[in-house]
Amino acid sequence: MRILIIAPRVTELRVIPVPLGLAYISARMKRDGNEVFWLNLNHHSDDMEKLVRQAMCLHDPDIVATGGMYLYLEFTRAAFVMARRAKPDVIRLTGGSALTAEPELFMNYTGADIGVIGEGEKTVSELLKALPDISVGDLADISGIIYRNHAGELVRTRNRAPCKNLDDYPWPDFEGFDYEHTISEYQNISDFSVFAASVLDRPRMIPLITSRACPYNCTFCFHTSDRRYTERPLDDVFAELDYHVKKYRANFIVILDEVFCPGSARLTEFCERIKPYGLKWWSQSHVNMYCADRLNTMREAGCVGTSYGIESMSDKVLESMKKHNKASIVSATLQHTYDSRLDIQGNLIFGDRAETVETAEESLTWWENNLHLGVNLTMLALYPRSEMYANAVDKGIVRDPPGFIKAGCPIVNAGSMSDEDFAALRVRVQISNLIRYYCRITGYSPDEGRSTFHGSLYRLSAVCPHCGASSEYRNVALPFDSNSTFFLACRECYRRFAPPLFKNSMDISRLDERTDLAGKLIEKGDINQVEDICRRNLRRFPFHDTSLYLMGKILLMRGNRDRAFSAAHLAAIQNPAKPEHLELLADTAPDGFVGRAGRVLRKHAEWLRESGIKGVTFVAP
Numbered sequence: 001m002r003i004l005i006i007a008p009r010v011t012e013l014r015v016i017p018v019p020l021g022l023a024y025i026s027a028r029m030k031r032d033g034n035e036v037f038w039l040n041l042n043h044h045s046d047d048m049e050k051l052v053r054q055a056m057c058l059h060d061p062d063i064v065a066t067g068g069m070y071l072y073l074e075f076t077r078a079a080f081v082m083a084r085r086a087k088p089d090v091i092r093l094t095g096g097s098a099l100t101a102e103p104e105l106f107m108n109y110t111g112a113d114i115g116v117i118g119e120g121e122k123t124v125s126e127l128l129k130a131l132p133d134i135s136v137g138d139l140a141d142i143s144g145i146i147y148r149n150h151a152g153e154l155v156r157t158r159n160r161a162p163c164k165n166l167d168d169y170p171w172p173d174f175e176g177f178d179y180e181h182t183i184s185e186y187q188n189i190s191d192f193s194v195f196a197a198s199v200l201d202r203p204r205m206i207p208l209i210t211s212r213a214c215p216y217n218c219t220f221c222f223h224t225s226d227r228r229y230t231e232r233p234l235d236d237v238f239a240e241l242d243y244h245v246k247k248y249r250a251n252f253i254v255i256l257d258e259v260f261c262p263g264s265a266r267l268t269e270f271c272e273r274i275k276p277y278g279l280k281w282w283s284q285s286h287v288n289m290y291c292a293d294r295l296n297t298m299r300e301a302g303c304v305g306t307s308y309g310i311e312s313m314s315d316k317v318l319e320s321m322k323k324h325n326k327a328s329i330v331s332a333t334l335q336h337t338y339d340s341r342l343d344i345q346g347n348l349i350f351g352d353r354a355e356t357v358e359t360a361e362e363s364l365t366w367w368e369n370n371l372h373l374g375v376n377l378t379m380l381a382l383y384p385r386s387e388m389y390a391n392a393v394d395k396g397i398v399r400d401p402p403g404f405i406k407a408g409c410p411i412v413n414a415g416s417m418s419d420e421d422f423a424a425l426r427v428r429v430q431i432s433n434l435i436r437y438y439c440r441i442t443g444y445s446p447d448e449g450r451s452t453f454h455g456s457l458y459r460l461s462a463v464c465p466h467c468g469a470s471s472e473y474r475n476v477a478l479p480f481d482s483n484s485t486f487f488l489a490c491r492e493c494y495r496r497f498a499p500p501l502f503k504n505s506m507d508i509s510r511l512d513e514r515t516d517l518a519g520k521l522i523e524k525g526d527i528n529q530v531e532d533i534c535r536r537n538l539r540r541f542p543f544h545d546t547s548l549y550l551m552g553k554i555l556l557m558r559g560n561r562d563r564a565f566s567a568a569h570l571a572a573i574q575n576p577a578k579p580e581h582l583e584l585l586a587d588t589a590p591d592g593f594v595g596r597a598g599r600v601l602r603k604h605a606e607w608l609r610e611s612g613i614k615g616v617t618f619v620a621p
């Protein structure tokens with residue numbers, strides 16, 4: 001059969017990821033002899049409907065396929081509508097985590113004809129072999145799908161058991177995705193902040209999976225592949241790696257297993273086999289599985305960092321989440337990782353059913369005392385089919401599940417906290433997230449190259465705030481938004497830090513001159529004239545941080561603390577590396593739980609001054 005796969009256009013990330021689910025499905029389709037064509041929307045700037053129509057006319061597919069996370073719910077619906085306009089009888093096939101979590105909702109909203117639930121390789125293979133001989137409405141004998149019968153009703157077939165032998169599956173089809181174009185034209189060292197790939201000037205990153213599923217059952221998580229943890233034979237893993245190194249000149253490997261190498265023997269063998277390649281790599285796993293010896297072995301084999309599911313530093317909350325660990329173990333593992341000169345990626349998430357002001361304070365106090373570890377703060381999200389989500393639906397907290405999912409699963413209070421305390425916790429997390437481990441920039445200039453995707457590139461040198469080493473970086477794409485996730489990794493210790501250097505959408509030098517004058521006037525008490533200058537600046541550039549900061553000072557002088565806090569918060573968002581912005585935010589923060597963030601804001605402001613960091617440097621456009 002002829003199949004057109006449409007890869008969604010990624011707008012929420014600076015990097016274009018490979019849709020691995022679609023890539024694995026595509027590989028299986030091709031191995032079975034089907035003709036498979038891709039439309040990777042990330043490689044085109046034209047209108048989506050125009051591109052879909054052109055692809056449909058060019059390839060005349062029998063099936064159009066796409067899918068993925070719930071973030072792509074609206075995209076999937078639009079893609080199927082556009083495909084049907086071009087060819088009214090084309091079969092619409094979908095799958096992925098969103099469909100698996102809520103099959104009926106996803107099918108009804110997107111208009112799909114067939115949905116593949118769970119792992120899709122064997123299901124799609126069986127489905128495509130059957131379709132030439134039977135209609136879409138007669139698929140009751142195919143396991144692991146949901147489809148529309150001849151009456152238009154949704155029918156769900158029996159579940160398909162997970163595959164026990166992962167080497168039965170072909171390697172993912174990167175070629176169909178046109179990954180060479182992605183890796184050559186779009187990848188940049190600042191795109192891979194999470195993976196510390198900036199240890200290389202030109203990372204050619206390849207994602208790799210060595211196992212599937214996760215043996216744990218955390219209350220906030222949902223596993224598309226069920227809980228049957230299955231590992232690929234390492235011979236198959238390294239055969240795939242050989243292929244990627246030869247074809248794509250890969251030099252950085254991101255291992256996307258949910259739990260990487262829980263067994264010591266497998267990890268030792270993996271490290272022994274990957275070390276001769278001279279590659280850099282990154283992985284993620286459970287904190288209970290890592291100790292100093294394992295971490296040192298990984299670093300010697302080229303590992304630059306690892307991600308952990310941290311979630312909380314309260315034993316009460318960890319037990320409620322079913323994390324199967326203790327705060328003391330988490331803390332020790334993170335420090336071992338840091339001491340092993342590896343980067344750390346992990347989150348503290350707030351809002352579990354057992355969360356209280358006291359448990360949140362436990363986590364936040366630990367975080368404030370361990371800023372060097374680089375742990376992120378976020379609120380708990382309710383993912384469909386997770387235990388937390390089901391509980392929220394049962395209690396009526398999520399009253400309209402379809403509307404909730406279509407809205408992108410917004411943050412809601414699904415725990416035991418009062419709405420007032422929950423709102424205060426969200427504000428505390430927001431302002432605490434302004435604190436980053438900044439480096440000192442010792443030089444920057446435009447680089448010779450230019451990116452099709454990012455435009456101008458830069459070279460810069462920086463001093464690591466962790467180990468004090470100096471590193472030079474090439475081909476850096478500076479983001480415009482100073483609230484973006486933008487990190488570089490030290491070339492010596494691999495730990496990440498935030499460069500206080502960003503582009504600006506307009507030349508603000510004239511605005512800075514005016515606010516310099518306003519700063520002198522405010523010292524003389526001429527706040528009316530200062531306010532006039534700041535308002536004129538903000539009309540031209542609504543997010544000018546110095547004008548917002550001065551407005552906050554004026555409002556505080558007039559006794560309007562709430563509005564002063566809002567202005568200070570906006571100023572700090574735009575320039576989070578400026579000590580005085582953080583101090584004003586601390587001075588204006590509400591009393592009580594939120595106000596306790598003032599201690600870490602003031603401490604961080606003092607550290608910035610001692611480190612010689614006076615704020616974000618904005619590079620003129």
